[in-house]
Amino acid sequence: YCTGDSWCVVTGCTIGIGEALAHKFASLGFNIVLLSRSMERLNNVDKHLKEKYPKIKTRIVQADFMKGDDLALYDRIFD
Secondary structure, X not given: OOOOOOEEXXXXXXXXXXXXXXXXXXXXXXXXXXXEOOHHHHHHHHHHHHHHXXXXXXXXXXXXXXXXXXXXXXXXXXX
16 A cells, blocks of 8 residues: 555556556555546546545546657646
């Protein structure tokens, strides 16, 4: 378990393995940066994580890695 000050970045977090990893890390007390293409799905996962693990913090980053050649994408993720 983590101290509560640690963060995990989970890409593809709105479905399948990525979503399962987000829940697993949240259950261990990690704060989660949720990264995916769909804002609607991001908001849904964010809501479920906060309901199930109220002590964690989340950050949402909407990003499409298919457009990974755009350096502004990585600046937005870093910010």
